[in-house]
Each structure stands twice: as structure tokens, then as C-alpha cells.
Amino acid sequence: MPKSVPNQPLDNLDQWEDDLLRRYPEGSSALRESQKSATEFRNYESDTRPGVREFYRLNHRFQTHAFVTEKRREYLSLQKRTMGIWEAMEFLNTLVDESDPDTDLSQIEHLMQTAESIRADGHPRWFILTGLIHDLGKILCLFGEPQWAVVGDTFPVGCAFSDKVVLHEFFDDNPDRTDPRFSTHLGIYAAGAGLDNVLMSWGHDEYLYHVVKSFLPEEALYMIRYHSFYAAHREGAYDELMNDHDRAMFAWVRKFNPYDLYTKGHQRPDVDRLRPYYEELIAEFFPTELRW
Ligand SMILES: [Fe+2]
Ligand SMILES: [Fe+2]
Secondary structure, three states, X not given: OOOOOOOOOOOOOHHHHHXXXXXXXXXXXXXXXXXXXXXXXXXXXXXXXXHHHHHHHHHHHHOOHHHHHHHHHHHOOOOOOEEOHHHHHHHHHOOOOOOOOOOOOOHHXXXXXHHXXXXXXXXXXXXXXXXXXXXXXXXXXXXXOOHHHOOOOOOEOOOOOOOOOOOHHHHHHOHHHHOOXXXXXXXXXXXXXOHHXXXXXXXXXXXXXXXXXXXXXXXXXXXXXXXXXXXXXXXXXXXXXXXXXHHHHXXXXXXXXXXXXXXXXXXXXXXXXXXXXXXXXXXXXXXXXXXX
């Protein structure tokens, strides 16, 4: 995807995650982040590469309540395809972008590496499986969605945008910003409404949640649905929309996040050797075919 393609400013989808690593370096804690000085934050933002900035500009401009409602209508009836989990992994791997095959991990390798590090820490089987599948929603790209509607930090629409969302100044161009329905602090929501009643910006997290929600424990579903909601799980924003159950479940989202962010560059997984183990794990929870 050359930069000249409109709406595809990233050379590859992983550039967003590489930038997350710059924002939240390994070993950083939520406490440390809240103590970050204004200067450090400005430095982070001014050093952000142009493709990533442009990516966030588009994301913040176009993720509106109307856009999210339209994408939910288009995708959540799950009528695009029928396929099993492994087939979806192979489908995702066909995503052709400008990654470097010698140094960058393939999509399957990222998924397996995440799962393998969860497994190495002795976590339950559903947790390992969650690592394996957490990014399968990125197949939205293969259905023709632009990068800004597939990856990137997620955030609620229908209420005021938090200044804890990265590069929040780009929300100035979002028409919801001046819509009286959506621009108050709580917008269309009641205080403590619970995240299940809140519309999140559209992307791979929400989509995959709807594909797998009948098959995995609730802790896994929270990890999948909110893993890109950095404003909440790393910055503590949007607490006013959560209920106590969300707050309890976010402990799992936080537990998952390091496996997603900090396993890249560790040893490359041997996909062929690991495949039988993961096929068996998939079969333990999922039917052979799922609706996407
Ligand atoms: Fe992801
Ligand atoms: Fe990921």
C-alpha cells in the first residue's frame, strides 16, 4: 500500500502498533504514564511519523456516530463469509502490504507469538486462544475497509471525545464535535451505562467480538473487544461510562495488553510445528465454521 493511496497512509498495519510501543515503551506502567510531563507528551506527538499522524487524522475525522452505526449495520449480521478460525488466520495472512518479510512478522506469526508468550506464563487455555485470535478482525482490510476503520486506538462515539485519546486535536474536524446530541460530556449515554451500551469507534476489536461472542468466556471477550481502547485501559479515561462489572473485567484487558504489545521481536514462532497444538485448542472452543 504505497503512501499515495488515499486513506492508506500507513505502509502496513503494524506501523500503528509500532507507534504504540513508542508511546508505551516496555516497562512503562500506568502510574508512570500519568506522571509524564507535558513536554514528554509533546515530544512523543511531534516525533510521530507523518504516515501515522495522517492515519490518526483520518481516524479522528471520520469515526462518527453515523459512520459506526452504518458499519455495524453492514457487518454485524455476519454475512460476509463462512470460515473456521485457522482459515481466517490464513486469510488474514494474505494481506499484502509493504512489510519487510525478512524482519517483520507475518500476521499469523504475531498471533502465534502472542499466544505462545501467554502459554509460556502458564495461563488457562482460553487465554492462550484469545492471544491466537485477537487480531483476526483485521480481515476488515480484505473486505475493503480503509486502515483508519480497522486499526488505531478505539474510543466511544456519541459523547465528547476525551483529551486522553492520542492526538485528540484531530477530533476538531469530526462533525460530532459540534453536534449537540454528541458533544456533551456523557452525550447520548447515562452515567455508568456500562460499555456494552456504548458504541465504540469501528475497527477490528468490535468486529471480532461479534464473531466469537458465543464461544469464549467473558474475560476473553473483554480482551478482544477493548484491547485497542488505550484511553481507558492505559489512561483511565471514560470511567464515567463504565459500570462496576466493566471495571472488574478491565483487569483482564490490562493483563492481556503486554502480551500484545511486548512480544514482537522475540523469537519467531515455528508455525508448522505449532499448528497441531493450536488446531486442537481451536477445536476445543469453536465450531469448524463460523460466520464472519
Ligand atoms: Fe489488535
Ligand atoms: Fe495484536
